[in-house]
Amino acid sequence: MTRFLLRRLMWFAITLWVVVTVSFFLMRAVRGGPFDNDRALHESIERNIKARYHLDWHPFKQYLHYIGPLNLDEQGPEFLGGDGTRPFGGVLTGDFGPSFKYRDFTVNDIIGQSLPISVSLGVIALLWALALGLTVGIASALWRGTRIDVGLRLVATAGIAVPNFTIAGFLVIGFVFVLPLFPVAGYGTWRHLVLPGFALGGPFAAYIARLTRTGMLEVLSQDYIRTAHAKGLPPRTVLLRHAIKGGVLPVVSYLGPATAGILTGSLVIERIFAIPGTGSHFVNSALNRDYTLAMGVTILYTVLVYSLNTAVDFAYTLLDPRIDLEES
Amino acid sequence: MERSGWDLGRDDVEHLLHEAAAMRGESLWQDALRRLRRNRAAWSSLLFLALVAAVSLFAPALPLPSPVTLDLQLEPQPPVAPWSVWGSHGFEPDYWDLTAVDGLLVKARLAVFGDWQTGHWLGTDGKGRDILSRIVWGSRTSILVALAATLCSLLIGVTYGALSGLLGGRVDNLMMRVVDVLYSIPFIFLVIFLITLVNEYRTELEDRFGIDREVVFFIVIGAVYWLTMARVVRGQVLSLRNTEFVDAARVIGASTARILFVHLVPNVLSIVIVYLTLTIPAVMLFEAFLTFLGLGIEPPKVSWGLLAVDGSEMVNPVRIYWWLVVFPAAAMASTLLALNVLGDGLRDALDPKLRGKD
Numbered sequence: 001m002t003r004f005l006l007r008r009l010m011w012f013a014i015t016l017w018v019v020v021t022v023s024f025f026l027m028r029a030v031r032g033g034p035f036d037n038d039r040a041l042h043e044s045i046e047r048n049i050k051a052r053y054h055l056d057w058h059p060f061k062q063y064l065h066y067i068g069p070l071n072l073d074e075q076g077p078e079f080l081g082g083d084g085t086r087p088f089g090g091v092l093t094g095d096f097g098p099s100f101k102y103r104d105f106t107v108n109d110i111i112g113q114s115l116p117i118s119v120s121l122g123v124i125a126l127l128w129a130l131a132l133g134l135t136v137g138i139a140s141a142l143w144r145g146t147r148i149d150v151g152l153r154l155v156a157t158a159g160i161a162v163p164n165f166t167i168a169g170f171l172v173i174g175f176v177f178v179l180p181l182f183p184v185a186g187y188g189t190w191r192h193l194v195l196p197g198f199a200l201g202g203p204f205a206a207y208i209a210r211l212t213r214t215g216m217l218e219v220l221s222q223d224y225i226r227t228a229h230a231k232g233l234p235p236r237t238v239l240l241r242h243a244i245k246g247g248v249l250p251v252v253s254y255l256g257p258a259t260a261g262i263l264t265g266s267l268v269i270e271r272i273f274a275i276p277g278t279g280s281h282f283v284n285s286a287l288n289r290d291y292t293l294a295m296g297v298t299i300l301y302t303v304l305v306y307s308l309n310t311a312v313d314f315a316y317t318l319l320d321p322r323i324d325l326e327e328s
Numbered sequence: 329m330e331r332s333g334w335d336l337g338r339d340d341v342e343h344l345l346h347e348a349a350a351m352r353g354e355s356l357w358q359d360a361l362r363r364l365r366r367n368r369a370a371w372s373s374l375l376f377l378a379l380v381a382a383v384s385l386f387a388p389a390l391p392l393p394s395p396v397t398l399d400l401q402l403e404p405q406p407p408v409a410p411w412s413v414w415g416s417h418g419f420e421p422d423y424w425d426l427t428a429v430d431g432l433l434v435k436a437r438l439a440v441f442g443d444w445q446t447g448h449w450l451g452t453d454g455k456g457r458d459i460l461s462r463i464v465w466g467s468r469t470s471i472l473v474a475l476a477a478t479l480c481s482l483l484i485g486v487t488y489g490a491l492s493g494l495l496g497g498r499v500d501n502l503m504m505r506v507v508d509v510l511y512s513i514p515f516i517f518l519v520i521f522l523i524t525l526v527n528e529y530r531t532e533l534e535d536r537f538g539i540d541r542e543v544v545f546f547i548v549i550g551a552v553y554w555l556t557m558a559r560v561v562r563g564q565v566l567s568l569r570n571t572e573f574v575d576a577a578r579v580i581g582a583s584t585a586r587i588l589f590v591h592l593v594p595n596v597l598s599i600v601i602v603y604l605t606l607t608i609p610a611v612m613l614f615e616a617f618l619t620f621l622g623l624g625i626e627p628p629k630v631s632w633g634l635l636a637v638d639g640s641e642m643v644n645p646v647r648i649y650w651w652l653v654v655f656p657a658a659a660m661a662s663t664l665l666a667l668n669v670l671g672d673g674l675r676d677a678l679d680p681k682l683r684g685k686d
Contacts, residue, residue, distance in 0.1 A: 015509045019518070026525055161609060161664030163616040163633070166657045169640035173653070177645050184645070264516045268620050272640065282517065283621055286524045298517040305513075 005310070012306050020091065020299060024066060027291040028059050053100065068092035096296035101288050107296035110281055115300075117187060118270070118277035122262050124197030125204070129258065132205035134248065137212025141247070142239075144217065152209070159206030164265050168199035168272045185274040196273040200265050204258045208251050216247035245319075253316055256309035263301055360598070363677040370673020373666035380663055384467040388433035391415070391441040392461035393448070394422040396628045399456030404642070404649045406451050407459075413447035424628050451651040454642060459651060462630050463659045469631035470660075473546060473615045474608045480550020481607060485557025486600060490588050492558070493565030504562065507555055515552045516617075522548055523623045545624065549614060553607055560603055564596040598678040605671030609664040616660070632660045 041049070050056045054065060054073065065072040068090020072080060077087035089095045096107035140152040159167075175195060176184045182195050219225065220243055228238045267279040278297055285293035336344075365371050383390070397420065420443070421434050450459040492503040526533070526544050533544070568574065569592070577587050616633030618624035625631040635656035642652045 011505060011509050015513065019513065023518075023521060157665055157668050158661055161661045161668065162657055163613055163620070163636055163660070165616075165620055165640050166636050166653065166660075169643050169653045170657075172643050173648055173650065177648060267516065267520075268617060271621075283520070286520050287622070289524070294517075294521060298521065301517060302513055 008310055016299065016302060019302065020067070020295070021063070023295055023298070024063055025059065027295070028062070053098065064090075066090055066097060068095065091299065096299070097292045099285075099290055099293045101285065101290040101293070107293050110293060111278060111296060111300060114276055114278040114281050117275060118263075118266055118279055121193055121196055121200065121266055121270070121275060121277060122259070124193050125201035125262050125266075126255075126259065128197050128201035129204035129208055129262075130251075132201070133208025134212055134251070136205070136209040138216055138239075138244070138247070140209065141213045141216035141220065153213070156206040156209045159202050162203075164199050164203060165268050165272055167202050168195070168269060171195045171199055185272070187275045192273070192275070196269050196275060199272075200262055200269045203265075204261060208254065208258070211250045211254055212248060215250045216243060219243050219246040222246070249316075249319060252319060253312065256305075256312035259308050260305040263305065360674075360677040364673055367673045367676065369669050370677070373670040373673065376666045377663070377670065380467060380666075381471065383464060384471055386433060387464045387468055388423075388426065388430045389437045389440075390464065391419075391437060391445055392464060393419065393445045393458040395457060395461045395465040395630055396424065397422045397457065399452070403647070404452055404454050404652060405448055405456070406649075407449060407651050408447055408451075410447065410449050415444055415446045417443050417445075419443040419445040450655045451649075453638060453652055454649075459635075459655055462635055463632070463656060466630045466632045466635050466656070467659065467663075469625055469629060470612055470615060470633065473542070473549070473625075473631065474611045476546035477549035477553060477611045478604055478607055480547060481552075481554040481557055482600070482604065484550065485554035486561050486593060486596070487588075488554065489558035489561030489563075490565045490592055490596070493562040494569055494584065494588055494592065496566070496569070500562070500566075504559075507558055511555055519548050519552060519618070520621065520623060523618070542625070545615075545618070549611055552614075553611060557600065557603055557607070560599055561596050564599055565592050568592055568595055602671055602675045602678065605667050605674060609667050612660065612664060632656055636660065 047056070054062055057065070061072060064070075069088050069092040070077060070080065071086050071089035075083060075086040076089075090097075094108070096111070099105045099107050099110060102110060136152050136156060140149045140156075143149050172184060172195065175181050183192055186192055225238060225243055228242050229235075233241075263279070266277060267283055269275070270277045270280040271283065278300075282294060282297040284290070285297065364374070419441075421438065423430075423434070426434065446458075446460065448458050448460070450463070452458055453462070488503065488507075492500045495503075523544070526548075574587060574591060577591050582590075612632065615624055615631060616636050619631060619633035620637045625634050627634070636653075639649075639652040639656050642649050
């Protein structure tokens with residue numbers, strides 16, 4: 001088990017290093033910096049700005065400074081000529097540097113403000129997806145072949161086939177304008193997150209419903225379910241105590257990709273509902289060439305998705321003792 | 329009377345040959361086709377998709393209003409039933425730069441229908457453009473994006489997966505670990521990042537290499553979607569590589585490349601096709617996603633993603649322009665639904681063992 005985790009960690013470190021290095025130098029190589037304006041800046045102002053963000057250094061020194069763990073500027077360690085007040089810095093110490101566009105903010109400040117919002121939106125979306133998907137999937141497996149089953153499957157497939165901003169459009173028309181139940185956009189109370197959460201979780205609910213249905217059908221045809229029925233257990237108990245545990249296994253392994261998808265989808269949903277989360281910051285930063293912010297968010301989400309995936313694989317072995325991680 | 333197999337008279341041989349000639353073998357594909365036809369949902373999906381493809385291919389020849397001519401009215405016009413306004417005259421061929429074939433189709437249209445065009449059966453958008461026409465023209469871009477990106481993913485994914493499975497051992501291990509690692513990266517971030525970087529150089533790319541933004545878009549999407557394909561193909565090839573026909577080919581002295589493309593790839597084609605029908609919807613949704621973020625298709629060109637974006641931008645509390653949201657969404661949903669149903673049907677038809685499973 002430890003070996004499995006260590007190996008994963010090693011591969012992950014390599015990936016992350018490649019991603020960071022390649023994008024760092026791509027950003028430096030690309031023409032047009034974050035401070036380009038329609039109006040040319042005065043030479044001295046430009047020099048000041050460049051010095052402020054260390055853009056006047058050799059790119060390799062900038063890179064070392066960005067990665068860390070040693071801080072290379074004037075506050076760095078004494079043996080490198082700094083005054084030693086802040087010897088460490090850079091990505092390795094969790095410091096993503098200053099934002100290029102939001103003056104006076106570090107990337108860490110921006111992420112620290114926006115990430116809790118994105119996380120609560122993601123959690124609500126995931127809860128919606130699980131609640132809806134599991135219910136629909138189990139119902140459709142129990143009534144297999146009936147009209148209910150066909151109808152539910154059709155709705156589920158349609159849910160996969162529509163972009164989430166269109167679902168959001170329908171929701172806004174239905175539950176804001178026709179039936180004024182929820183606020184149209186913004187962030188503040190839980191009511192602001194109901195519709196975005198649903199629009200974000202909808203397609204995943206549909207997918208979870210399909211997975212649950214398949215899993216349940218497979219489990220319901222197993223011998224041990226027949227045995228449970230044969231020894232006279234009430235159908236409710238058979239379903240809740242015996243069938244569900246095995247039936248939802250495929251869903252557990254889907255949770256990793258689903259979480260990644262929900263994080264991604266929140267780029268769009270946060271924009272539609274004007275939610276000040278990390279996703280909307282990312283899109284704006286990419287469009288505004290705020291390279292440090294864009295890279296910081298990319299690194300953060302990569303780490304997040306990777307650790308979630310590993311955690312899900314881990315949980316999977318606990319639920320299904322037949323799977324051995326060392327084997328794979 | 330008992331006879332050994334070698335002891336055949338001339339008549340017997342002729343009889344056998346005759347029988348053999350009368351026997352009609354059924355290939356996997358014929359068998360699959362038969363099974364697919366019996367699956368009514370999948371077969372009607374296939375017919376529907378063929379219809380969509382035909383309409384989008386011959387869009388310039390259809391008597392639709394221009395998808396780009398602006399008619400700046402105060403607000404979008406609601407749909408009118410075909411029986412109340414059948415059509416009108418006054419069509420002017422107004423498009424973006426069309427290919428030569430499309431130019432011919434437009435000429436054919438002008439020859440047949442003159443300046444007659446259909447009425448606004450599905451309404452108009454905020455700039456007075458006909459929604460039906462935009463949906464039909466948009467289908468061309470969306471289908472093209474989907475096909476091109478799928479082709480990219482097909483080329484990379486199938487080659488990579490087949491090579492990995494065929495070489496086996498440590499190479500296979502390494503190649504698959506790379507795929508595992510790539511799987512764990514939230515790719516959308518990198519794609520957005522890449523597209524914004526490429527945008528800095530779009531004029532040079534266009535002037536020097538003739539690569540416009542759409543091509544970059546295809547390549548980037550294709551580069552993202554090959555991972556699943558590689559995994560699936562590798563699994564198939566692993567199970568095939570120790571079979572007799574591969575050994576036989578190797579004994580004759582066929583090169584690895586020949587074994588790969590002539591012997592193995594045709595055998596994994598069925599599962600590849602199934603995965604394609606599931607990749608295309610994903611790519612179309614991704615196009616919509618990127619277009620929403622302003623990184624995809626740009627006006628005056630039109631795609632389903634762009635229409636969906638336009639529609640959702642017109643959602644406001646004063647007046648509900650439902651036709652701007654409903655019709656593009658319906659076009660997209662029905663096509664993707666048909667692709668999904670067809671994919672499920674194909675999987676059942678090509679692999680009887682998997683029937684009834686999702």
